[in-house]
Amino acid sequence: MTTKSKIQGLSIIATSMMCFAQSAYAQDLTAITQLPVITDDCGETSCVDRRALSREETLAILSVATTAEQSAAAVMSGKSSAGGKSGKKAGKGIAMGHKDNSTQVVYLNFEQSSPTFEAITFTPGVPQTFTSYEYSQAERDAIQANIESRYEGFNISFTQTQPTEGEYSTLNFECQDEDGICIDFGGGILFGRAQSIDVRNEIRNDSAFVDAGLWQVLVELDPSGAFFSQLSGVPVIDGDVAGALSFAIVNQASNTGAHELGHNLGLRHHDSFGAPGDGVTPGTGDFFPVFDGPLAALESFDHTMASGASVGTGLGDSTLDLRFFSERSALKLATNQRARIVQEEAVSGGNKKVKLNKVLAPNTLVTGDNADGKLELLEARVAGRIDVANEVDSYVFKAKAGQFLSAEFFGFDTLTAEQVELADSVIGAVELYYQEADGSLTFVQRNFQNFEGFDAYMVDAPLEKDGTYVMQVSSPDILLIPSAGVISLDANGLGELRTGNYEVSMYITNGKPGNGVPAVPGPKG
Secondary structure: OEEEEEEOOEEEEEEOOOOOOOOOOOOOHHHOOOOOEOOOOOOOOOOOOHHHOOHHHHHHHHHHHHHHHHHHHHHHOOOOOOOHHHHOOOOOOEEEOOOOOOOEEEEEEOOOOOOEEEEEOOOOOOEEEEEOOOOOHHHHHHHHHHHHHHOOOOOEEEEOOOOOOOOOEEEEOOOOOOOOOOEEOOOEEOOEEEOOOOOOOOOOOOEEEEOOHHHHHHHHHOOOOHHHHHHHOOOOOOOOHHHHHHHHHHHHHHHHHHHHHHHHOOOOHHHHOOOOOOEOOOOOOOOEOOOOOOEOOHHHHHEOOOOOOOOOOOOHHHOOOOOEOOHHHHHHHHHHHOOEEEEHHHHOOOOOOOOOEEEOOOOOOOOOOOOOOEEEEEEEEEEEEEOOOOOEEEEEEEEOOOEEEEEEEEOOOOOOHHHHHHHOOOOOEEEEEEEOOOOOEEEEEEEOEOOOOOOOEEEEEEEOOOEEEEEEEEOOOEEEEOOOEEEEOHHHOOHHHHOEEEEEEEEEEEEEOOOOOOOOOOOOO
């Protein structure tokens, strides 16, 4: 099964992570046991599963970025873009906080723009009209409380009253897809979509939508509630279909709302992986190179940023339980709120070293290996630039044996169309080495691309020795297109994507006994 999705205005086809057990268009409701789930919910900075893209579709996406960069270069008349060696002054190189450290306000808008909505069920391409679900005040309050509890300890406030001043983010609780249809039994179910993956939460007035209309559709198709229970997993007790429907809608709207807001605050689907050290979930696959670490991250299914693409979640996973943020998500939410970004010049060359700094964040886990006690989070985030195609930037740091280091490269996938023009995007790779006593380097782990996009993501590299490690950042010529194999960027006219600005996050997450902080501390002066 396939579903339409868009990346920077380009229509592409993305394979859903779930499909029908039997024909989707059978009139026998009992024949349908699953529906395809749309996993591309990251808006302009799409988190679409790139494994589904053809060679032509992939090259077209990349060409959009290079064209934008060339146009921006002409407009800027040779002025260097923000970040990295060409755009920042040398010096201590530490930036505490962002342009705006005030509380992020989030407006929850439950009002429906129309008393009805359209969905496609058993007849391909033919919409049917259904009644829009009206959220009761009790349901609205429950959803707000659920989302608030997930973000407790972070500098975020929620309101059901639209603010009259200042910037605020909006969660709209109805389908706002471009074609107005979020439910298509043959094409996919879209629970929500964020505006973007805003790595530093620089866009303070973004939006996302949450759609829980599927459950209303299922009940209207079969008022007995049997079809609804079959797909949602929520039982109808003593014939109370309305109660079961309300339970499913509140839980799914809460989970999806927290998830989509997470994207707008900089979180990605792979931030659901946990517990740290357990690698990824079985079946995630298609990292490049192939991920050869543990496939034991079963806690991921309980985490807010889990999706069909990252861990294989299905419809019922959104209705039965409330998810919570993983260790990785807690680290990223905290560092985005209280950033500590070091410039490349301050930590590269000579005997300069990167220090992994302690990140203070509340323990967001409800269950799991690290649910009790406090989180020990360590991170170094470096802003740098690849000036020439074969350049390698090296960052040296100390670490202790028995821990696991992850690294995330921000250079392409997290940029909106507007940010691409300003930031000069680059496709990069990360490689980790252990520095031996004689100065030689022993390879530990590398990543060029993750399964969703073109930014590198190295998961749980084992630190087996105390001592010095080296993180290398580069922009290789090769790119994996799963449907076509490995290609050359240079040979395909995409050499512009081998130079540009980036940030790289190197982090360690652990659980520790004791009492942790209840909230992320405020910004320093």
